[in-house]
Amino acid sequence: MQTHGAIRQLHIFSISLIAVALIVFGVFGCASPGAADRSGGASAGPPDWVQTPPRGDATNEYFVGVAGDPAGNVAEAETVATATMIDEIVRYMGVRITTDTTAEAQASLNEFESSVSQTVRQTGAARVAGFRVVDRYVERRGEAVTVYLLGAYERASLEAERERLQAVFQERIDAIAVPEQRARDFEARGRYYDAVLHYLEAAQAAATSDIENAEIRFERNITAARNVVSRIQLEKLNDNLIAMVREPFPENFEAVVQVNGQPVSGASVRVSYKEMRGGRSTTRSTTIQSNERGGVSFEHPIPQTVGADTVTVGLDLTRYMLPLEELGRDYRSYLDGLSGAISDTRVVFRYEVNSQAAEVPTGVLLHETDIAGNPISAGTATSALQQELSSADFRLQNLSAARAASVGMAREDLLEFLRTEYGGRVERVILGSAQIDEFDEGDGFIVRVSGSAEAIILETGEVLYSTSGFQRSRGASANAAIQAAFRMLGSNFGQEFSSRLP
Secondary structure, eight states: OOOHHHHGGGHHHHHHHHHHHHHHHHHHOSOOTTSEEETTEEESSOOHHHHSOOOOOSSEEEEEEEEEETTOOHHHHHHHHHHHHHHHHHHHHTOOOOTTOOHHHHHHHHHHHHHHHHHHHSTTOOSSTTEEEEEEEEEEETTEEEEEEEEEEEHHHHHHHHHHHHHHHHHHHHHHHHHHHHHHHHHHTTOHHHHHHHHHHHHHHHHTOOSTTHHHHHHHHHHHHHHHHTTOEEEESOOOEEEETTSOOSSOEEEEEEETTEEOTTOEEEEEEEEEETTEEEEEEEEEEOOTTSEEEEOOOOOOSOEEEEEEEEEOOHHHHHHHHTTOGGGHHHHHHHHHHHHTTOEEEEEEEEOSGGGSOEEEEEEEEOTTSOBOTTOHHHHHHHHHHHHTTOOEEEOGGGHHHHTTOOHHHHHHHHHHHHTTTOSEEEEEEEEEEEEEOTTSEEEEEEEEEEEEETTTOOEEEEEEEEEEEEESSHHHHHHHHHHHHHHHHHHHHHHHOO
16 A cells, blocks of 8 residues: 555545546536446436535444546546545544654554554455445546545544544644643642743653654743743741750741742652661751742751751752653753752851850869779879860869779769769759770770769769760870870860760
8 A cells, every 4th residue: 555645645626636537517517327336336427426525424423535646547636535534534534743742642642543544445344443435436437536435434433533533633742732731820829839840840741752842842841931030039037046955945936938928839848857766966957838818937856965966958859850850961950050050049057056064163074994903093084075165165073083992883872972962053964984995005005995984963963965986096005095185085075075965
């Protein structure tokens, strides 16, 4: 069978021949007996449908195909007539090839046209549900021949096929056009965040589409998304909050999402903040939706350490950007501008966490021992711990006089002893121990010192904070290595207590 594109070249001649045939037929009347063939046999004249194509009824829709061949080739004329009838059917179905038509849609249409053509050529072959050729008429005048075909298409089947083809043609186009139009509608109504999401949806569909202008549509939607994002602003409603360690912030961190003072509701914003987990400071994040007034409110976890830090709040489009960022480098230049616009929406809150610990009279008592468990009188770890606390302006009480007397005491006995000796002058005590547990002379002098300490309310015995750890040191001499290890361990303990005690 000739292709649909090739057989259309015969249409101009066919139309001219049909016009001449109608004029001749109108002037001279019906063809003489034997001049026309109908379904292979002789006929006294053309059937009525040749001059007056039947109108559709409740059961069927009718289509006529006409074509001629000047050399009298019936098969050639029938091929072109079939093509003209297919054109009528496709026109009725309302689908057409455009620059937006996908390869899938074109293939579906070509398959349908091929099936109709096969049905015409092979009478009785049920290649197209509900379609059949109900009559043929061949008119001969001299050497020229004209073929007329009458096809009947059951209305229910025709409508079903029409809906199927239209859906195929629109599916990929709508995947881009529908969200793009919704985005424009949302933008016009001031729903800017929703507009951005739909522009990105349209861009994603365009990037994976096989329509001819997909790249243009991708760029258009990414640009539109960037333009809307660049208009969205976050404004801080408070800042520089101050809290006490281990106590809630006095208020939430507050911001508003807006465009020129108009609130943007339903916007997703990501909040990044610091939190202590397992003794380590970890950056965490959470997502919050802006309310109907564009407001965003973040309740910071109760701070566990003293010091200054920040909370960052920014427009969150991560979920929608990730699929686009996986498209490859060809799309990178389009996405960079959008990513920059998203980053520009961020605001940074600053806060400070303080402690009353520095104002509370505190005593320090560490028992330091060598690898054999014998007391070390130098008190290096104790001095390093006290130096860190002094740097944080702690009010310290020297408990060194109690070190010798308290050696070997059980914890409760030690607390009772300190209450008796220092109860009027000390409210908190930091008690602990540090000992050498490894010593190696194989490669210089290597020492490991380990220990633990607790901050305790002297009157009640309540433990406010506890810590433990170890420290290795290498030195040119045994004494240098030992002193350095005790000093670093005590310094680490002092840093923890100065930042953690409420």
